Amino acid sequence: MAATLGETRTAQAAPPKKLKIKPVDAIPLWLRTLAAIVGVYFILPTFIVIPMGFGGATTTFKFPPEEFSVKLFENFFTNPAWIGSLGKSALVGVLAALVASTFGTAAAVGLHFLPGRLPTLVRTLLMIPLVTPSIILAVSIYVSFLQWHLTGSLPGYVVAHAAIGLPYVLVSVTAALSSFDSTLLRASASLGASPWRSFVTVTAPLISKGIGTGALFAFVTSFDEVVIALYLRSPMFQTLPVQMYNSVTVEIDSTIAASSSLMVIIVSLILFIPQFARAKKTS
Amino acid sequence: MTQLSLPRRAPNLSWLLLVPAVALMAGVVYVPLIQSAVRSFGDPPSLQEYADLFSDGITMTVFWRTLGSAVVVTLVTLVLGYPYAYMMTRASARVRGLLMTVVLVPFWTSAMARNFAWLILLERNGPVDRIFQFFGIHDVVFYQTTTGVTIAMTQVMLPFMVLPLYSALAGIDRKLLLAAQGLGSTPVKAFWKVFWPLSKVGVMSGLVLVFTLSMGFYITPALLGSPQNSMIAQLISQRATQLLDFAAAGALGTFVLIVTLVLVGMANSQGGSISAISVVVNTDSPKGNG
Numbered sequence: 342m343a344a345t346l347g348e349t350r351t352a353q354a355a356p357p358k359k360l361k362i363k364p365v366d367a368i369p370l371w372l373r374t375l376a377a378i379v380g381v382y383f384i385l386p387t388f389i390v391i392p393m394g395f396g397g398a399t400t401t402f403k404f405p406p407e408e409f410s411v412k413l414f415e416n417f418f419t420n421p422a423w424i425g426s427l428g429k430s431a432l433v434g435v436l437a438a439l440v441a442s443t444f445g446t447a448a449a450v451g452l453h454f455l456p457g458r459l460p461t462l463v464r465t466l467l468m469i470p471l472v473t474p475s476i477i478l479a480v481s482i483y484v485s486f487l488q489w490h491l492t493g494s495l496p497g498y499v500v501a502h503a504a505i506g507l508p509y510v511l512v513s514v515t516a517a518l519s520s521f522d523s524t525l526l527r528a529s530a531s532l533g534a535s536p537w538r539s540f541v542t543v544t545a546p547l548i549s550k551g552i553g554t555g556a557l558f559a560f561v562t563s564f565d566e567v568v569i570a571l572y573l574r575s576p577m578f579q580t581l582p583v584q585m586y587n588s589v590t591v592e593i594d595s596t597i598a599a600s601s602s603l604m605v606i607i608v609s610l611i612l613f614i615p616q617f618a619r620a621k622k623t624s
Numbered sequence: 625m626t627q628l629s630l631p632r633r634a635p636n637l638s639w640l641l642l643v644p645a646v647a648l649m650a651g652v653v654y655v656p657l658i659q660s661a662v663r664s665f666g667d668p669p670s671l672q673e674y675a676d677l678f679s680d681g682i683t684m685t686v687f688w689r690t691l692g693s694a695v696v697v698t699l700v701t702l703v704l705g706y707p708y709a710y711m712m713t714r715a716s717a718r719v720r721g722l723l724m725t726v727v728l729v730p731f732w733t734s735a736m737a738r739n740f741a742w743l744i745l746l747e748r749n750g751p752v753d754r755i756f757q758f759f760g761i762h763d764v765v766f767y768q769t770t771t772g773v774t775i776a777m778t779q780v781m782l783p784f785m786v787l788p789l790y791s792a793l794a795g796i797d798r799k800l801l802l803a804a805q806g807l808g809s810t811p812v813k814a815f816w817k818v819f820w821p822l823s824k825v826g827v828m829s830g831l832v833l834v835f836t837l838s839m840g841f842y843i844t845p846a847l848l849g850s851p852q853n854s855m856i857a858q859l860i861s862q863r864a865t866q867l868l869d870f871a872a873a874g875a876l877g878t879f880v881l882i883v884t885l886v887l888v889g890m891a892n893s894q895g896g897s898i899s900a901i902s903v904v905v906n907t908d909s910p911k912g913n914g
Contacts, residue, residue, distance in 0.1 A: 368711070368714050368715070372707055372710070372711055372714075373711070375704075375707050375708070375711075376707065376708050376711040376723065379704050379705075379707075379708045379782070380708075380723065380726045382704075382779055382782070383726045383727060383729050383730055383779065383782065383783075384726055384729045385741075385745065385779070386730075386733060386737075386738045386741030386742055386745065386779065387729050387730075387733045387737075387738070387741070389741040389744060389745060389751075390733070390737050390738075390740065390741045393740075393741070393744065402743070402744045402747075403744070403750075404744050404745070404750065404751055440648070443644070444644040444645040444648055445645060447641040447642070447644055447645065448641060448642050448644070448645035448646075450638075450641055451638040451639065451640070451641030451642045452638075452642065454636075454638045455636065455638045455639065463642055463646065466646075466649070466654075467645060467646070467649060469649070469653055469654075470649075470652075470653055472836055472884070472885075472888065473653070473657070473840075473881065474836075474839055474840020474842075474857060474880065474881070474884070475840055475842060476840060476842045476857040476860050476861055476877075477657070477660075477840070477860065477877040477880065477881055478653065478656075478657070479861075480660065480860055480861065480864045480870075480873050480874075480877060481656035481657050481659065481660040481874075481877065482652060482656050483864065484656070484659070484660060484663070484864070484870050484874075485655060485656035485659050485660075486656075500648065500651060500652055501652050503648060503652075504648050504649055504651075504652035504653055505652075507645060507648065507649070511645075536637070561732070564734075565734045565735050565736070567735055567736055567843050568842050568843065572865075582734070582735070582736045585736040585737075585740070586736060586843070586847075589740065589743070589847060590846070590847070597736075597740055598740070600737075601734070601736065601737035601740045601741070602737075604734035604736065604737045605732075605733055605734055605737050608732050608733070608734050609732050612731075612732045
């Protein structure tokens with residue numbers, strides 16, 4: 342997918358240059374303006390959030406903040422409710438990403454080598470969490486997990502978040518496999534490697550980028566997930582997004598401003614990992 | 625029976641690789657959803673809960689409001705996203721990289737942080753309100769209204785429109801447009817007769833993605849809206865947690881899920897596809913193709 346996209350893009354890049362001399366085909370001003378406005382719309386909330394964290398500890402939020410202080414960050418890192426929920430979110434996220442990327446990679450590899458229409462159906466079924474509104478999932482999970490005594494527990498959070506992260510792993514590993522040459526496996530088998538050994542030494546390194554991207558998406562999906570977490574929460578076990586939700590709806594706690602800034606920074610750093618990795622490789 | 629009719633060969637072990645993923649999905653998604661659907665028919669089984677949806681006077685009002693706002697969000701994302709995606713195909717590599725990075729920003733802005741930001745942006749005398757006042761518009765209220773909820777939803781849904789559109793538009797040969805104009809067509813006519821039909825797959829994919837996701841918004845209307853203009857997701861939540869009426873919540877959830885899936889199916893037959901979401905996951909960094 343990504344590869345073909347890149348190709349069409351580079352193929353597109355050549356002709357407009359030649360056409361540029363024709364004023365008929367110039368990019369109209371209204372198009373540039375509209376694109377700029379939409380661009381601002383995309384980034385507006387993100388840019389609001391970061392300075393808000395440095396505002397004072399007031400009960401009303403105003404942008405731009407009226408004073409500059411690190412009071413809210415201090416609150417965040419000293420209050421066990423906040424820092425504790427950050428730890429729980431990180432723990433759930435890492436475990437969920439591990440489960441999702443293991444199970445998701447296995448499924449993607451399996452589906453890649455299976456012929457027929459049944460695998461297509463299985464693939465569609467595995468994508469269901471992406472199209473199901475999260476509230477419907479959350480309420481169903483909540484009622485079923487109540488019977489199974491999984492609410493408010495680490496295993497409950499991990500399996501729920503692993504399931505919603507799995508489609509991302511499936512998609513990114515499938516994309517990586519599409520450019521994978523399966524004759525390599527026949528070669529390694531003819532050299533005496535077992536299927537497992539072939540996977541570890543041949544397939545895995547070639548699709549590792551896909552697995553990594555999928556795992557990062559799965560982590561971020563879990564780390565940021567609110568709706569299911571709202572239903573699974575217990576007084577003992579609460580993730581950071583739930584704590585943030587409560588700080589707006591239940592008790593007004595301005596620490597949410599610092600927490601939002603941190604969330605944005607953490608998630609951006611995580612999602613930029615693949616880009617840094619690639620930049621390093623090419624340079 | 626089947627054993628006899630199949631030629632003998634070694635069983636394909638690849639099926640085993642699917643077991644963990646399917647088992648996980650069964651435990652978290654399939655079984656809970658099925659249990660919830662079964663519960664909605666009550667004991668003894670009846671269609672009472674479903675009949676109530678149509679007759680209780682609240683559910684349908686909220687349903688049509690949700691559908692309406694999902695339609696508005698979908699159309700606005702198309703109107704704003706199409707020119708943006710088109711601009712991406714036209715811009716120089718550097719500008720395109722910038723435009724692509726900007727599209728991805730709403731993705732990596734945490735959902736709670738983003739909603740919190742909109743809360744500040746849209747509040748009375750907040751930045752958006754002040755901009756409108758500057759232009760002499762005083763009577764638009766954003767906070768706790770459907771307008772505000774729609775503005776915030778559109779922002780986060782736009783990437784789901786722009787990315788499938790971009791991948792479709794980037795594949796269209798622009799020389800066709802010049803050819804049409806060379807044959808005497810006006811630029812506008814050339815666009816509608818040549819470019820637009822070729823972009824339809826991307827358009828349908830964007831529409832179906834944005835619409836299905838918009839039907840299920842919970843956090844944004846809960847934080848930015850008011851109880852008077854709640855959305856269907858809030859109604860489901862309210863029935864489950866405040867009224868502890870799991871059968872009613874199940875019926876409403878099943879109803880919304882079926883409506884959504886039918887619409888996705890219809891869009892699929894028109895060439896749009898929910899699998900366009902893979903474009904979103906697999907969009908690489910804008911670097912490297914300049």
